[in-house]
Amino acid sequence: MAIYLDHAATTPLRPEALRVLQAHLEIVGNPSSVHQLGQAARRVLEEARESLAATIDCNRSEVIFTSGGTESNNLAIKGLFWQQNSLDSGKRLIVSAYTEHHAVIDAIEWLEREQGAETIWLPVSDAGVVDLVALETLVAERGAEIALITLMWANNETGVLTDIGAVTRIAATSNIAVHSDAVAALGHCEINFSKSGLAAMSLSAHKVGGPVGVGALIVARSAKLTSLTHGGGQERGMRSGTMNSAGAAAFAEAAKQATMGQVALQARLVPLVAKLRAAIEGAATEARFSRGDAPGLLETIHYTFDGCSGDSLLFMLDSAGVAVSTGSACTAGVASASHVLLAMGRSEREATGTLRISLGYTTTEADVEAFIGAFPAAHARAKMAGLAAG
Template identity: 45%
Template sequence: MTYLDHAATTPMRPEALAVYTAVLATTGNASSLHASGRRARRVVEESRESLAAMLGARPSDVVFTAGGTESDNLALKGLYWARRAADPARRRILVSAVEHRAVLDTVDWLGAAQGATVELLEVDGLGLVHPETLEAAIRRDPASVAVVSVMWANSEVGTVQPVARLAAVARRYGVPFHTDAVQAFGQIPVALGGDGPDAITVSAHKIGGPVGVGALVVRRGLVLEPHTHGGGQERDIRSGTLNTAGVAAFAAAATAAGAQAPVEAARLAALRDDLVRRVRQRVPTAVLNGPPLDVPAAGRAARGPGTAGGASTSAAGAFPDGLRRLPGNAHLSFPGCEGDSLLMLLDARGIECSTGSACSAGVARPSHVLLAMGAGEQQARASLRFSLGHTSRATDVDALVEAIGPVVERASRAGALAGTSGG
């Protein structure tokens, strides 16, 4: 098997697996007052301290959850309800048009069921939200904005957002800023810090921890209304018995990922660049989506909002310093092919990746991320995401390169036949 879907989930790291199995073998509810409970509580609090240190936060800022989706829900619902309760005029929610469904579906529900007004922030052809775009949206009526949410790094095309600059804009107007950092954490520096966001979503299984545990990191003083009630765990923000083994393994995975991050980022970026270069040699029509591999320094041109593949406009200062694309991300479109067909043909050859589209009730839909970036529907349907991780090796790239030419040729023939038959 050649696994190129680390952005979906990545294998558990040996360090995390060892901790996970050791703690699973013990008994203790971290809310209990006897010896077993106190031992479990110590494990939880030491893990909280470890994660907080990595995230530039206080231990009390870290609220453990069941994963990224719950953390996004808790942040957006909790902030919206609390801000609206303090001032009923605060009903606007600003989110980027390229968010994960965990954010988009949450704010859609708040709009349909809770009276929120949801506004999507436009992105440019690279998938970037420009600080000027956010400022213009807030400035129209600052008193009505409840919360802003822009993901740290895009889960499909890997674009790294200028989070510090976006958070600074929101802070100037007194609006809380949340970011879904599920894809970014463990690959690039992510921190609450003095200039960072007010709330950060992270998840364990994306960095080599177990499925079923995550965290919402909340700046001290920020008020959230809880959406689950019960035993009052996690500062009464998220009630429920703590997943002690999962929390411990999360911290172990984060520690390992953090220690290896600088070297690992360079290694994955080199592998990624080799993958893109060689795939495009085999399939010259393939299109790389998102930031180019050789992103210029801030101030060079980037495609303007909604014009993917179109005319260039100035993007001075659009990119933050450092990485502009996640090091393990390669997102490619193959004109004339259906992404689902490509995926299944590669899967038959033992190569696992993902499409750039979501599938609901058996109906394939074009990637909302690429559509928001200005791509046409055909390009949005013809995409694959190859994502590398800590177990990726050069042999994985070799396997893909060997297979991609025949697979694209076969998928193109199938697409042509479907077109001529009206299918």
């Protein structure tokens, strides 16, 4: 059985979520049908909405269930842009950072190519922290042109956090809608939507131990966005399509478990993370903790190893039965430099020498020991391969 240390890519389905999923998979009714079976399915969906709303502190009517983080990001970014650009005197400017997930970057770049959007990518520090002074200056100078600001709550590669409260306070000075991709943050740090000041926030079930293919966009009651899909008008008209009651219920259960268990999990993981980091830094003198001293997610451990290919390291560790990642699962498999590390000012060479070890609720001391046992030899071999390749 492989040692799984890639929870940021996807975390195993929680037993509680699996039980809820199984209990509801055989639901017969369509939640939009008026007969009793339909209403039973509707009840499951609405209870899931209520539960998720309680977990992240929002109003139940603000929960729009989707197929996952990618859809939620697309709906938020295109939907807010279209609304602002068409109704609100043609605002065309989108503000973001190039350290975002591709589901954000590519949606923005599509709007630039096809829909006349203009984007300003904010600078980030070498630890990956978005420059909020630059944001403040930009909002003061061009606030009236900005359709939306989209900045992720926590970075999925480095784990670095954004001060979302500060972002929304700056945006409020020009009444600008802010969206945040909180897919990597949920279950790993405190998420409180009603206090955040956000117009919209993306979530994904499989990152918290729910099923793949389920997610939510939380849309503030005050926010307006144009839908991507047109049809039955479900989910407040923002996401047409028959709702996935069983998936939503399992997602809500997983989010509840992940959030309730977060403090205890982190208390358990603190010594394991310290041990793991000490072992990496002891075996690889060139190892550089990517987010430095910036605030970040405990469970996401990301290093660059100059002169050592992240892909080789991953391969060597995988051969030793330890599953980790070079970074985002969506770009892994393609031997290219991490766009996140490049945005943080790293060279092409450094940005290909990355490794992300991400822990989660199933991680045990034995898992960490297995990694520590396998790492020195894997690193030495990957380093040799890197030297041979020049």
